[in-house]
Amino acid sequence: MKPDRDVGIVGWGAYVPRYRIRSEELARAWGRSWKRYAAGIMVEEKSLPGIDEDTFTIAYEAAYNALLRARIDPRRIGATYVGTESKPYAVKPTATLLVEALDIGERRTTGADFEFACKAGTEALQAAIGLVGSGMIDYGLVVGADTAQGAPGDALEYTAASGGAALVIGPGKDSVALIKASLSYVSDTPDFWRRQHERYPAHTRAFTGEPAYFHHIMSAARALMDQINTSPEDYDYAVFHQPNGKFPLRVGQKLGFSPEKIKPGLITSYIGNTYSGSALIGLSAVLDIAPPESKILVVSFGSGAGSDAFHIEVTDKIENVRELAPKVMDYIQRKRYVDYTVYARNRRMIHMMKDFSGY
């Protein structure tokens, strides 16, 4: 897909909470051998929210950072979208909180939350590209953020993490990175879901691999590269959705991308899988370091299932804005380890007496 007029990224920003839990500690809590059970997924620790954080507070800081780099008046933004599968409210948009907190568009903005498992953020990005590309709006704000749920004791608990990233999308002439083309690929593939009113998602273990993650990412990536006549050699960086540390490298290898092109954007090993934030935090980490004229392939994956693929080219404007906000690595390096007890408390897995008064 290509818009009528050039569209690009005007500003980007990320946020990762301060707290980490080691996967060894998660294994200890459930009496499992970490080496046998969890070492293979290549996620040694993951981020978790502070006791007062949720998807909105994460989205807010990521979006604030993106606006610092975009250097535009937030009142010029005409679309505000939050992609997440951990909405603070089942019914009540996170986007309107963001509009109010960032003083966006003098309230004359479309605002909505998108849900598509881990690709909700890039799904929102496709919508924003369409609106900016058609000239309906000048700027759009897109956020992918999650405080991902993994059931206690389940395999997902070792990766389900918290964090988010935001992009300000605008006309090509203002952009630090042009989005030259994009493509989406979806099918009904039930690899992971969460039913209404359930606290934790269900998943189909090995089925989440070949027919889900690998099939959709490879289909979207190949179709996009065919459409615009590019090949893996044309790209300097590749960012794939990161449910664990090994899948992105393996899918890259299958497509023909060397690990060197993937590792700069592979941050799941440090913080776990931030679901809707995952691919966009990876892209943010690449934008934090990519020199002008770099070409980036981004392919997200969301269970259920689908992938969005983007061909992005960095412009020379990027050097002017890189230092205007904290980088992904600034957040990754800021950390405090907690044990399973504090983890359970921060994740609100502990239910209080309704009239608890403390003493």
Added chain:
Amino acid sequence: MVLERTSIPLYWRDRGIKYRLLGGECKSCNRRFFPYRKVCPHCGSTDVNKVNLPRRGRVVSFTVVHNAPRGFEYYTPYVIALIELKDGTRLLSQLTDVEPDEVREGMEVEMVIRIHRTCGESWLIAYGYKFRPVLKK
């Protein structure tokens, strides 16, 4: 449920204050104050402009709350600090992302938005400003 619920009209009215540090700038005595009010608390003038106050400041003084008022028990122990913003305006705020024994007078802090309280699982989630040690100087 004994827990006192957040008043929706009050929360809604104050959302600029809670989310954006909306303060007042008095055109009569040239002083700023927080939160925004129609009447200047310094000189009584009603010639007051709305202004989003600076997000950075320093801790002037602080205390650690162990025995919290109803609705805030889940967050104890937490720190309440008197903060002087870059423009000299002072306000009271919770600190976050910091352990009580790490807080010092003079510590540089910046505004973030966090959950203030939740009032059970069915009522409003009340968000608002808190301050944390500056991430990047």
